[in-house]
Amino acid sequence: MCVRSCFQSPRLQWVWRTAFLKHTQRRHQGSHRWTHLGGSTYRAVIFDMGGVLIPSPGRVAAEWEVQNRIPSGTILKALMEGGENGPWMRFMRAEITAEGFLREFGRLCSEMLKTSVPVDSFFSLLTSERVAKQFPVMTEAITQIRAKGLQTAVLSNNFYLPNQKSFLPLDRKQFDVIVESCMEGICKPDPRIYKLCLEQLGLQPSESIFLDDLGTNLKEAARLGIHTIKVNDPETAVKELEALLGFTLRVGVPNTRPVKKTMEIPKDSLQKYLKDLLGIQTTGPLELLQFDHGQSNPTYYIRLANRDLVLRKKPPGTLLPSAHAIEREFRIMKALANAGVPVPNVLDLCEDSSVIGTPFYVMEYCPGLIYKDPSLPGLEPSHRRAIYTAMNTVLCKIHSVDLQAVGLEDYGKQGDYIPRQVRTWVKQYRASETSTIPAMERLIEWLPLHLPRQQRTTVVHGDFRLDNLVFHPEEPEVLAVLDWELSTLGDPLADVAYSCLAHYLPSSFPVLRGINDCDLTQLGIPAAEEYFRMYCLQMGLPPTENWNFYMAFSFFRVAAILQGVYKRSLTGQASSTYAEQTGKLTEFVSNLAWDFAVKEGFRVFKEMPFTNPLTRSYHTWARPQSQWCPTGSRSYSSVPEASPAHTSRGGLVISPESLSPPVRELYHRLKHFMEQRVYPAEPELQSHQASAARWSPSPLIEDLKVCNCSAPDTGNMELLVRYGTEAQKARWLIPLLEGKARSCFAMTEPQVASSDATNIEASIREEDSFYVINGHKWWITGILDPRCQLCVFMGKTDPHAPRHRQQSVLLVPMDTPGIKIIRPLTVYGLEDAPGGHGEVRFEHVRVPKENMVLGPGRGFEIAQGRLGPGRIHHCMRLIGFSERALALMKARVKSRLAFGKPLVEQGTVLADIAQSRVEIEQARLLVLRAAHLMDLAGNKAAALDIAMIKMVAPSMASRVIDRAIQAFGAAGLSSDYPLAQFFTWARALRFADGPDEVHRATVAKLELKHRI
């Protein structure tokens, strides 16, 4: 089974191939334990329900917590709260109804988290048909137990549903006795309830075996003399039960079923073919079963004349040329077997479609153990370690195969594996994209810019995971590596990273069971870093530095696959709850992938050499048209353009001389343009600002405009790039990028302290297919500009949601009725025409629902994401003002005499110039560092640096400009020079994008959190 088909299951469960586990082996294990235990006879097996026959509430809670972003362990803690007298136990004894329980339980959880917790949805999930399903392995075991004449019972702490029936999602006919706490008014571990169960079975304690997942319940049973089995994992528990009972609890070949009608293959011609192939004369009937897995390439179990075989075929119908290439699977397994890699023994490839309708191949059925749970329950720590070491060793073996010697040089393209893979998965993701997932967008930008240089080309498995390995039943030895569907030639490190996915996923993750919440040291399982080191050591390679990249890519790939599942589920093949859950999983995994990208960014940043101004650097500051941009439209990003691998290692550029030649050229052109066209135009611009026509754009600016980098447009463009839908981008982003429209950002409100964005009160209410806005805003920069077409509006959609989920962002066209501009505000008397800073009322402003950005409740997140780039632009402008002020000051003090000598010869003036230069350079370095970190590791990772520059730059500029004003004398305050205006702007920027204190608080918080 390949990773794609594993996600195709409607209930998102692993499709495990225990099929390869020969049940004879299990019998062997069973009899071994039987002898060991002395072989007493039992007459009944008693099962707990939740955690034994169906998933436990704890496990369901963990899944639900991940999906609802509730801190892990909350539900379990609340269930245990109050012990015997807590709401859960009283509910189990039917002392309170389901409604009463949910009320109390909800209150308890909400008190614990200080926010409302939707426990009703947990209860619905717990009791849903999807979740509350008996484990097939238990159904099989019960059938076998009863077939042997033993009794079976359920002894469960259980509850009544709101319909007054007890919650029993089981087939009652499977049990002789059912004892439920809610019916008896007593719960386990009260001894009376065990006695009641035994009484109804008519047995002595020693004649029964009791299975439960809770130690306290087992302890009491054991005290009464009942034999007990602790259930961590149903499969392992059944094996233990088999050992006690002394007979097999499995029917037939595991994970197989009768062949589906639509999947039947002609038995007669297959039998004839196999007789010829195997050279056998007489056979009994051919037994044919179908494995549950192998949706992509149907897979069958065959038993003929005591031979256990597996047949894998192409699916019927018209196929894409490169898909379902079973010939490749056959080829690689045959070649690898010759190279000593453990693989199933392939017997024949039959490309003649007349035999069973499609080409197929046959291999031997490989007996052994497949470990489905990566935490390896029931094993000793040393055994676990040995299993992971064996996994690592076999991977090294695969990657050490001499391609030429085994004739696999043409099995795939040489080199460029990761770039091709990234392209493939980006394409797959785009094809199934349903809405913008910010982390996916960032990864799509980031991955191509940080491609590692491929060191080696080897066979890569493409889906190398623990559960694709068949192990020896007693030794930590891999007997066969399965599922070669995605194999090719490529970068071996991709396989190493992929085999560590489980290390970073929680054990409750519904698709891929993980171990990130397990104590690996205690379990004996090597941590991912150690696993990587182990690989490098075995391969004789230097330690892999950039494995965070490979992890980011592996999770990106999983997220792209999940998105495909989500899209298919939206087409109606699954329930809406299911679809919603899958959607959340994609986001969860993409965030994990992004975390690795951030870690990689930090690693590169830490190792980054600071460039010598004389040496070459590859750094650029703007990115041209993105090759990944799906619409082919222009894209804007603060991510640098890069030649893969080079730029990610490019040093921090600190002077124009160390810019790359094309960027240096751009820099000089811009400088020339400023000197020739912009500075000389300042007086004319000033007179326009003082004229009656000032609220219309100055024709001079329209003529000069080249950079299109004004606030708040750049921040809004960034917002649209990151979070906008394709339709939103087409409507708003393109005109903004082309400089044909302007925009504003409306967050601040006069009635609340807006430095805390969660205070924002303006209401956004749903009404049919519209949102209706009411609110009062002020300091809305740019709103008075006649070209302003878009207002990015922040308001509250749900005042009862958790604090950071109440706000949403809407795109409001400026010509929507109800937007009333009350007045322009002034900054020290400056109006900043024609954009201005407006005070505005929004009265019943109706906006179509599709104008919501990212979704309701995401406003805070968007505002945060937007501010990073916006802030750094402000800081860069401030450095520009400061440079300009210092240049004006220097010219002035050289030409003006006081007390018999030029001002420049006065000591205090010299000290001021020196001080200003130092302060500008200090701030510039910090800003460049922040920008570089944003490019390498993203805005989130650069949060501390962004807060630091916001603290530093405006006050630095205020001081530098103030010194220049002082040196100018009174003229510095006049509008004859730009200094007064610069000063005003620098002062205002100590508020705009949040006051200094808020940034200081952020710096201090991060300092205390991350540094010793």
Ligand SMILES: Cc1cc2nc3c(=O)[nH]c(=O)nc-3n(C[C@H](O)[C@H](O)[C@H](O)COP(=O)(O)OP(=O)(O)OC[C@H]3O[C@@H](n4cnc5c(N)ncnc54)[C@H](O)[C@@H]3O)c2cc1C
């Ligand atoms: C020129 C200019 C342009 C602007 N443009 C826009 C715009 O386009 N869109 C928009 O929505 N807003 C804009 N603003 C508004 C700006 O974002 C807010 O003024 C800023 O967020 C502060 O909010 P407030 O004015 O409500 O101050 P308050 O939140 O009332 O804060 C007042 C003071 O309290 C103190 N304080 C606050 N928090 C803390 C803390 N954690 N620790 C210590 N002290 C604290 C600070 O001294 C702060 O100055 C602009 C402001 C200016 C001056």
